[in-house]
Amino acid sequence: MSAGCPTARHAWPLERVLFALAGSVTLLSVALVALVSPWFLVLTAFVGVNQWLYVAFGACPASLILTRRFALRPADDHPPTS
Numbered sequence: 001m002s003a004g005c006p007t008a009r010h011a012w013p014l015e016r017v018l019f020a021l022a023g024s025v026t027l028l029s030v031a032l033v034a035l036v037s038p039w040f041l042v043l044t045a046f047v048g049v050n051q052w053l054y055v056a057f058g059a060c061p062a063s064l065i066l067t068r069r070f071a072l073r074p075a076d077d078h079p080p081t082s
Contacts, residue, residue: 014076017066018054022047 005048025047032040053060066072 011072014063014066014072014073017072018051018060021062022051062075 026044028045029040029047032043050060050062054063
């Protein structure tokens with residue numbers, strides 16, 4: 001097992017989960033734009049707005065849900081691994 005591979009003992013930090021979630025929703029919205037309707041670009045805009053909310057205020061709706069429901073912590077709260 002490599003040192004960079006997450007295991008059951010090492011949860012992903014909040015920022016990593018948010019980045020994966022934003023990327024997944026953006027890819028989904030691109031597929032929906034191509035297959036269903038260009039109005040799904042609104043979903044992409046929603047992702048961008050939420051990313052800026054996290055940058056500006058340190059929180060967005062997804063980060064609040066993930067910290068409260070799944071007890072995820074930001075990367076700076078994780079102890080350093082050696």
